[in-house]
Amino acid sequence: MHVILTIDFSPWSDYGGGAQRSTHNLAKALCRRGHRVSVVYTKPPWERVEVPGDLPYEIHWAIFHDLRSRRAAPLRPLNAFSVARVVRRLIEDRETVVHSNGEEGGMVGRLRPRHKFRFVATPRHPRYPRLLLESDTLSRLDLIRLALTEGKYLMQGRAARHADLCVPPSTFAADLVRRAYKLDSARVRVVHNGVPEEFLPYRHDVEKARSGPIVFFGRFEQTKGPDTFVEALGLMGDSAPAALLIGRGPDRESLLRRIEALGLAEKITTMPWMTHDELATVLTGARLVVLPSREENFSLAVLSAMAVGAPVVSTRVGGTPEIIDHERTGLLVEPGSPRQLADGIRRLLEDDVFARAVAEAGCKHVREQLTWDAAADAFDKLYRSI
Numbered sequence: 001m002h003v004i005l006t007i008d009f010s011p012w013s014d015y016g017g018g019a020q021r022s023t024h025n026l027a028k029a030l031c032r033r034g035h036r037v038s039v040v041y042t043k044p045p046w047e048r049v050e051v052p053g054d055l056p057y058e059i060h061w062a063i064f065h066d067l068r069s070r071r072a073a074p075l076r077p078l079n080a081f082s083v084a085r086v087v088r089r090l091i092e093d094r095e096t097v098v099h100s101n102g103e104e105g106g107m108v109g110r111l112r113p114r115h116k117f118r119f120v121a122t123p124r125h126p127r128y129p130r131l132l133l134e135s136d137t138l139s140r141l142d143l144i145r146l147a148l149t150e151g152k153y154l155m156q157g158r159a160a161r162h163a164d165l166c167v168p169p170s171t172f173a174a175d176l177v178r179r180a181y182k183l184d185s186a187r188v189r190v191v192h193n194g195v196p197e198e199f200l201p202y203r204h205d206v207e208k209a210r211s212g213p214i215v216f217f218g219r220f221e222q223t224k225g226p227d228t229f230v231e232a233l234g235l236m237g238d239s240a241p242a243a244l245l246i247g248r249g250p251d252r253e254s255l256l257r258r259i260e261a262l263g264l265a266e267k268i269t270t271m272p273w274m275t276h277d278e279l280a281t282v283l284t285g286a287r288l289v290v291l292p293s294r295e296e297n298f299s300l301a302v303l304s305a306m307a308v309g310a311p312v313v314s315t316r317v318g319g320t321p322e323i324i325d326h327e328r329t330g331l332l333v334e335p336g337s338p339r340q341l342a343d344g345i346r347r348l349l350e351d352d353v354f355a356r357a358v359a360e361a362g363c364k365h366v367r368e369q370l371t372w373d374a375a376a377d378a379f380d381k382l383y384r385s386i
Helices: 020-034 076-089 131-133 140-149 151-162 169-181 226-239 252-261 276-284 302-306 338-350 352-369 372-385
Strands: 001-006 036-043 058-063 095-102 118-121 214-219 245-249 268-271 288-291 313-315 329-333
Touching: 001 020, 001 076, 001 140, 020 372, 036 076, 058 076, 076 095, 076 151, 118 151, 118 372, 131 140, 131 169, 131 245, 140 151, 140 313, 151 169, 214 226, 214 276, 214 302, 214 329, 226 245, 226 338, 245 276, 252 268, 276 302, 276 352, 288 302, 288 338, 302 313, 302 352, 313 338, 313 352, 338 352
Parallel strands: 001 036, 001 095, 036 058, 095 118, 214 245, 214 288, 245 268, 288 313, 313 329
Antiparallel strands: none
């Protein structure tokens, strides 16, 4: 079978996140199952992207409509047209499956009258505009407003409606997609993300972690909750443990000011974003990992920390409760609550036996159930079913 995966940006672009890494890891896992895999990424024609030389799949580039790869590019929805042009050249026969991983698949459906292929769409957004969720029908004015301000969600809707199957990575996301695009439940399936494979060779070192920091890693922006983490440490006062914040993002300067204002400058160290191997090495010596997001679809960060074997505190948002079974494989608190987060941190720090038990159970669950090989097996069955 020839599988064509599509996604905006690439894992090696200036902007790249969980959706890009998920597409990359799924492509590798499908290759291991014997499929021919082509991946269509997007970039401006003049942008140079350093790509590893040992990839088992083919890479094809479609035009990204901006001067550089950036999340907030206003013409980003137009990438769906350039992606469809590349996909059209790659389609060979009925044994081809096109699998889009975002709004860049919005125009693939237009190829179906002249080309025989099957189409799967995986929406990876953790939220959708209220207008889509609450309106049964959209007026022309509503459509114009969405096109001007939230065009990517309209393109995502085109992909979801034209696909044979819509396959988001969490039950939470499946409910959102059904509501936003008024999809028949029979056309919606769920296949969970797998843990990023780079973390699997690493295991938590309990002795090393006794003197290690508690760790946050991710984008420094409100949706990922680093501000909640800092406020929770402030509430802990003198008992606050040494902490490490790893990442980058627009809220970095405001976080540094708040750390200073709370008198935590000697407790909290910040570090820039790392490679997965570097991050995994840090996680092996973390006392615990704190990931207090305000929104998630199916968090690769949570999967990564659990796979290494560190105790994890996260939040009841999106698909995270589908990963963490509260008090069995980790702890869950309400998002945006420094008080609850501080209590969760204290509980894991003060009860070594409990912390070790949830960490080991979480590690076992992720490594046995939430791998990209498991995801590829599920997608393989879905491809064949259509």
